[in-house]
Amino acid sequence: MTCKNCASLLEETDNFCRKCGAQIIRNRLTIGNIFNYIGEQYFNIDNRFLQTFITLFTKPEEVIESYINGTRKKYADAISYFAVAVTMAGLQLFVINKFFPDAMDFSKMNKDGNQFTIDMQNDIQTWTSEYHTLFMMFYIPLYALFSKLIFINIKKFNYTEHLVIFMYIQSQYSIFSFFYTTILLALDLPFTIVGFSLMPLLILYSAYCLKRLHDLSLAGIILKTVIFSIAFFILFVLFSLVVAGIYLLMHGVPNTL
Secondary structure: OOOOOOOEOOOOOOOEEEOOOOOOOOOOOOOHHHHHHHHHHHHHOOOOHHHHHHHHHHOHHHOOOOOOOOOOOOOOHHHHHHHHHHHHHHHHHHHHHHHHHOOOOOHHOOOOHHHHHHHHHHHHHHHHHHOOHHHHHHHHHHHHHHHHHHHHOOOOHHHHHHHHHHHHHHHHHHHHHHHHHHHHHHHHOHHHHHHHHHHHHHHHHHHHHHHHHHHOOOHHHHHHHHHHHHHEEEEEEEEHHHHHHHHHHHOOOOOOO
């Protein structure tokens, strides 16, 4: 018997390949096997996904530094975890559109507003939802750049390692926001409140992770969080202006504005 991944010789009693570490699959693919695999990979309390999710809240430096230093068996690697986060983000949009269709309808949030402004808000929301994955990928290198510049006096991590840090942070934030948003919308809270409350949560969680990773004092992380927040706000405003500008170029400026 040979490994299907690397063609190395295997013993009949082997459960994993001794050369590449791949699991030996002996059973034919069935629906039952698929559900068993999903349960083992994502819903078992001992699996890497749950361990990663829990530890990124309790000891984020352990997960992130383990990956950076080359220890990648205990926790989910950054790319796989990001892939799960992207899937959860897509599922979140499906849940909102399916069960809370009015949540992102600005005509119901702002009944007295200008119709063109309402239509623009709805169209922009739909457009950003469609390209949500691309925006997630776009933000990570920018966050990493801000972080590298803010911590320029600390040489502990290079830019690529800052990318890994914020890939984990963005992934954790996205996975958490799925549960957070769904629960609050189910409690009938306005989407505007839910959405805007996520921004400070992202900043605070980022500050928490960076404090533990760099072993900073409370005063030190507060100062750097303020700087990061200013940069984050500027980025958000510029992004909003660019998106609004593109929309106006495509649809024209109404006489009422």
